[in-house]
Amino acid sequence: MTCQRRHALALFALIVGSAFAGPAGATTAPALLPAWTPGTLDIHHIQTGRGNSTFIVGPDGTTILIDAGALDPADIEVANAPLKLAPAVPNASLRPGQWIARYIHQTTPADHQRIDYAIITHFHTDHFGSVTPSSPWSATRAYRLSGITDVGDVLPIGVLIDRLQPGSGDPAPHDDLTIRNYYAFADFLKAKRGTRWMPLQLGTTAQIHLANTTAYPGFKVLGIKAGSRIMDGAGGSRAVFDPKRATAPDGSAMENPFSIALRLSYGSFDYYAGGDNTGLDEPYAPDAVDTESVIAPLVGPVDVMALDHHGNRDATNSHILENLRPRVMVEQVYTTDQPGGEVVHRIAAKGLYAGSRDIFATHLFPQTEEAIGPAMIRAFTASGGHVLVRVAPGGASYRVFLLDDLAVKPTIRAVFGPYQSR
Numbered sequence: 001m002t003c004q005r006r007h008a009l010a011l012f013a014l015i016v017g018s019a020f021a022g023p024a025g026a027t028t029a030p031a032l033l034p035a036w037t038p039g040t041l042d043i044h045h046i047q048t049g050r051g052n053s054t055f056i057v058g059p060d061g062t063t064i065l066i067d068a069g070a071l072d073p074a075d076i077e078v079a080n081a082p083l084k085l086a087p088a089v090p091n092a093s094l095r096p097g098q099w100i101a102r103y104i105h106q107t108t109p110a111d112h113q114r115i116d117y118a119i120i121t122h123f124h125t126d127h128f129g130s131v132t133p134s135s136p137w138s139a140t141r142a143y144r145l146s147g148i149t150d151v152g153d154v155l156p157i158g159v160l161i162d163r164l165q166p167g168s169g170d171p172a173p174h175d176d177l178t179i180r181n182y183y184a185f186a187d188f189l190k191a192k193r194g195t196r197w198m199p200l201q202l203g204t205t206a207q208i209h210l211a212n213t214t215a216y217p218g219f220k221v222l223g224i225k226a227g228s229r230i231m232d233g234a235g236g237s238r239a240v241f242d243p244k245r246a247t248a249p250d251g252s253a254m255e256n257p258f259s260i261a262l263r264l265s266y267g268s269f270d271y272y273a274g275g276d277n278t279g280l281d282e283p284y285a286p287d288a289v290d291t292e293s294v295i296a297p298l299v300g301p302v303d304v305m306a307l308d309h310h311g312n313r314d315a316t317n318s319h320i321l322e323n324l325r326p327r328v329m330v331e332q333v334y335t336t337d338q339p340g341g342e343v344v345h346r347i348a349a350k351g352l353y354a355g356s357r358d359i360f361a362t363h364l365f366p367q368t369e370e371a372i373g374p375a376m377i378r379a380f381t382a383s384g385g386h387v388l389v390r391v392a393p394g395g396a397s398y399r400v401f402l403l404d405d406l407a408v409k410p411t412i413r414a415v416f417g418p419y420q421s422r
Contacts, residue, residue, distance in 0.1 A: 033403060033410035036061075036109060039393030041219070041266045045306065045330050046103050047362035047386050047405040048096040049086035051126030051147070052332045054273060054306065055100075059219055059266065059393065060212035061109040064117045066262075066273055069334075070096035070129040070147035076335050086334045086363045089405040097129055097150025103386070104155060106410055115155050117208050119200070120148060120162040121275025122259040123173035123182070126334065131178040140192075143185040146178075152189060160186055160197045161208075163260050163275075165227040170243045174252035200260050203231030208262075218267040218395060224298050225261040225277070225291065231298060240294045256309060257289035263299050267395025269421040270302040272324055276309040279317030292316070296323035303398065303421050304328045304389050307347070311361075313340025318352055325353040327419055328400060330387050331361040341372045348379040358416060360387045360400060385413055396421055 036042050042057040051069015058064070076085045090099065105113060120128045129147015136145050138153050145153055152160075164170070173179045189195035200223045201207040208221040224231050230240040246254040259275030278285075279292030292308060296319045305326035309315035310333060329347055331339055339361075346352065347359060361383040369376050386403040388410075399417035403410050 031411055033107070033388070033401065033412055036107065039216075041269070041391035041395065042107065043264075043271060043304070043389040043391070044103070044107060045332055045362060045387040045389075046100055047086075047089060047332070048099050049088045049334055049363065049405075050096040051334060052121075052275075052310070053096075053100050054332075055104050055107065056264070057108055058210050059216040060210045061112045062116050062210045062212075063104075063108055063112065063114065064119065064208065064221070065104070065115045065151065066119045067121055067127040067275070068097055068100050068118075068129060068148040068151045069126040070150070071126040071334070072130040072132060075125065075130065080335075084336045084365065084367070086365070090408050091406075095146065095150055097145065097147045101151045101154050102408075103410070104151070113155065114158065115151070116158045116211070118148065118152065118157045118160050119208075119260060119262075120160075120182075121273075122163050122255040123179055123253070124255050124276065125178060127275065128182060129178070131181040133177070135181075140188065142188040142192075144181050146181075149181065149185045152185065156193065157189060157195050159208075160189060160195050161200050161260075163200065163226045163258050165199050165229050165237075168227050168229050168239075168243070170227040170258060171247045171251060171253040173255065174248070174250070200226040202226060202229060202237040203233070203235050216266075218265070220265045222263045222265070223260075224263055225259075225274070225295055227258045230291075230294055233298070240291055241289050246289050256314075257291050259291075259308075261291075261295050261299070263302065265395075266391055267421065269304075269391050269395035269398060270300075271304045271306075271389070272299050272302045272326070273306045274308045276315070278309060278314050279320060280314040285314050290317065293319040296320040299324055301325050301422055303419065304330065307331045307339070307343070310334070311339030311343050312337065313342045316343045316346060318346060321346060321349075321352045325355070327355070327357055327422075328389070329357060329359045330389070331359065333361050333363040333365075333383075336365045336367050339368070339372075339376075341375075344372055344376050344379050348375060358400070360402065360416075362387055362405070381416065382414060386410070391421075392418075 054066040056064040205220040256276040261274035281290035358381040364383040388401040391398040
């Protein structure tokens with residue numbers, strides 16, 4: 001039975017009122033997602049079919065956006081044939097960044113239509129947007145619109161954070177129209193809209209914080225890694241690898257190993273996001289740098305983990321799984337080589353850490369399921385939609401909502417849990 005078939009049966013069971021036969025169970029849910037309420041933590045993994053975007057609403061309404069991808073389909077289906085791209089969802093009538101902005105508008109508190117912190121984990125277009133000569137200009141003519149610039153054009157951004165670490169010796173991003181547009185966008189926001197543009201601060205929870213820290217003291221966001229630097233455990237940072245190892249022949253960065261990594265905590269609940277950090281150190285790999293093994297012990301056990309690098313085979317290594325031991329994993333998928341077969345076997349392996357685990361994907365391709373086979377069918381709990389982790393006030397428990405990515409309003413397909421935080 002394919003994953004799609006299994007998930008269709010699960011959805012049918014929900015419709016007729018039966019329970020889903022999953023480890024945590026799924027329960028009947030209303031059609032529309034109930035609004036966020038104070039004290040609740042929402043972590044939305046938004047599916048557009050064109051890259052990564054994670055939107056977080058903190059317990060006091062503070063908002064955090066991690067990435068806003070909008071890749072050029074030619075990058076995948078032409079330059080990387082025979083790989084196939086996921087469908088553009090909900091549809092192709094808007095650009096991915098516009099859909100992300102619309103989703104944020106619908107899921108953020110009505111009186112807080114802004115992004116307090118926007119974080120770009122690294123400079124690949126599936127994480128911050130591809131710009132071409134045909135990309136439309138903003139009304140200001142200061143920058144073109146795609147990905148994060150589409151989002152920031154309509155939603156104010158308080159702080160813009162990226163992987164650049166001054167003085168680190170890290171190579172600059174590849175100098176092209178897309179990165180020059182990002183710099184123009186950041187400069188415009190800083191000069192005209194009061195946005196603060198800065199690097200991620202490592203080893204501290206003071207940079208990204210709630211507006212109301214006294215009401216929710218258990219909420220923390222820790223900067224663990226950015227570029228080639230990692231927190232040293234003593235309030236500073238150290239090099240995790242020689243940046244020359246991930247420098248392209250033209251002198252620009254091979255971006256993935258330079259990705260930002262964060263741990264978000266709320267009471268006893270912990271969440272990890274690491275962009276496209278890599279876990280492979282082999283000479284045949286294009287980004288042959290293992291950053292995950294160094295990140296892993298600094299993160300420690302978490303309840304929910306977003307899989308690094310979309311579940312590609314050069315990431316989510318044994319060391320990070322053994323250290324993080326996630327109960328729930330979320331894979332953000334947009335092409336047929338996600339996940340890699342090796343990763344499927346690792347995330348399901350009970351030999352790496354004991355206990356149940358549920359794995360949710362924003363999309364799975366039949367071709368990928370057929371190639372990997374029964375291990376993939378057994379490993380994944382549900383797929384096909386936005387994946388929302390909703391943490392109860394105080395952080396003691398959480399649920400996972402699978403939302404319909406074809407709907408223009410957040411609409412529930414299934415609910416899993418409750419899970420108890422560690």
